[in-house]
Amino acid sequence: MMGARLAAVAGCLILAVVGASACSATPPASPIPSRAPSPGLTTPAPTATTSAEGWWRVAGAPETLASGLEAPWSVAPTGDGGALISQRNDGRVLELTPAGELREAGVVPGVVSGGESGLHGLALHQDGADVWLYAYHGARDDNRVVRMPLLGDAGELTLGEVEVVLEGIPRESTHDGGRLAFGPDGYLYVTTGDAQRRDAAQDPEALGGKILRLTPGGDPAPGNPWDNAVWTLGHRNVQGLAWTSDGTMWASEFGQNTWDELNRIEAGSNYGWPIVEGTAGRDGMVDPVVAWRTSEASPSGIAAKGDTVFVAGLRGERLWTVDTAAGALAAEPLAVLAAEQGRLRDAVVAPDGALWVLTNNTDGRGDPRAEDDLLLRLALAPAT
Template sequence: MTPTRVRPRWALAVVTAGVAFVAACSDGGSPTPPPPPVSGTPAPGTPSSGPARPPATSTTKGTPDLSAPETVATGLEVPWGLALRSDGSALVAERKSGRILQVRPGGGAPLEVYRVPGVAPAGEGGLLGLAIAPDHDRTGWVYAYFTAAHDNRIVRFRLGSTAAPEVIFKGIDKAGIHDGGRIAFGPDGMLYAGTGDATDRPSAQDPDDSNGKILRLTPDGAPAPGNPGGKPVWSLGHRNVQGLAWSADGTMYATEFGQNRVDEVNIIRPGANYGWPEVEGTSGDSRYVNPLVTWTTVEASPSGAAIAGDTLYVAALRGERLWTVPLRGGPPRAELAGRYGRLRTVAVAPDGALWLTTSNRDGRGDPRPGDDRILRFPAR
């Protein structure tokens, strides 16, 4: 599908709003099987020859017990974004409906608390990432990344409000695939957004284009202080970023969909170039940062990411498993393989519980009875 190109390449809007060739989809839908590994490609499921792992320090209580999940909600329509609240509940975004639901441990029917106007779902687009402002208890702000009629954009709003959401960033090109969509507040209080190349591969290398990037914004949508060149772009050369996470020492990690050969986990540094479309996976080119971990595309299609203790958790769509990556060293391990189908989003609560959403009703294969669902794995 040809991407919808928007000019300018990005646009700040701190105002109230009225309302190439791709052999494998970013979500792993009907992809071409990967070819045999080429010379220099790490073995499947093992770390690449990328940057050394930094030390990590535990950020939560206990370790998630992956053997004893609680089903928090079932029957959802393609849950995508997930944001945990201070009261122990969670907000979940339905990609197609534009609804934001509140769910709580212990069961009970999900409660619709907001509906984002203007959502135009198509392909992988729709209502995608959610984030709760660090000062939410004072301001009430909730943020969402979604596909509108002509672009992808980021808005903020207050639950229960009848006012139109405030557009804080717009002009991110949309397409049926490689739409990005993950947003998260970092430990610095800034808002980060992962975008896809929207099938326009050269855009990932264009520093003046918001696609194929990780963006770093103030809560109002302006380029954050300290960004390279004073622009919204924090890092470039990405194909489709859908997972963002930080360890206790402030190191940033991101998951990325590959094309034919490998998917990636990267350590993100300001101004760094991660190579797409010139590079997929590990390269010997010093201009580009090598990934920390790679997997074959059949094993992964990595979406959400979260850190509990010294472990990075990565939800895999096509791979239908939860990857655990020890940040102090050691090989990644596959958990829950094939048990719940396609896994979209993972988040870790302050009490150490791990929340996980499935993505089995998004038109890629036969839906499983009772899906989609949200699972909660309590801390040991």
């Protein structure tokens, strides 16, 4: 059972929470058409964590909240200024305590790392008096989603017994997806990569190259467009999910060699991979709202406050600020932190309204001089 000091977790459960290799498989001759959700599904209303309106900007220099991290992948605020942080290569979940100390909350059982696979996204979900920590990770033969009860009070959190939520997601050394987020509708959204099986992205019966929508227990959520776990298809490697204040869902996606993407996500839509990359204007496929050269982005985690989406760039080594309106681009994206902190892996809006960002320079692809990675706090102010 959770202590009273973690009651704030119920108000921060939407958590925003480098595919460079080429693949040689031949694309399918024709795309799977987009498909509308089942009748009766309505656009979910935003929750408190996305209710701030307008556009936002980074205000001031970054503050270091935690250091000494090794290949961190996801950060999930727990309330009271604390957070849980996943480390990809060793399967550890670290707690940043309200006092600003870093300690181990536990190790996720069964994590097998290698290449880009390992322990990826985290998400928190409250069920009555219980709080569950959900995790996406590579196992021996697949990627899977598991959950564990979060036990103890803030500053002394531990992980309970693991329960498999979904297994059988394809795993490979690259293109493993891995972001988790509970949406405003209360369902669990899971991003998967094509795991170098390009054709799978266009197959609505396959789990690879998708955004999935599940009940907290792991069943396909009611109203899914193909009557299975799949929410959208045609993805190469999605690693970021967030919702703006109008309820619009956004996802970041790694391109192959040319274009990275920020996409507006709508149920039953086809985002084109591997038939197209970037903007193509092809019937039956959805073009990105923003497309960047891969050298400028390689986007991983994203966060949203009001109608601004913040995109963490790995190869691009910058944080993109994207203002939106009614699901469309409202102004040219702005880059901050350019080359100041190296590779950026995740971004999330914390309960205090600030933006928290994870660096990612210790996973073998960043600055070889990097000794550790950081959790940074960036104050946000309304755009003027």
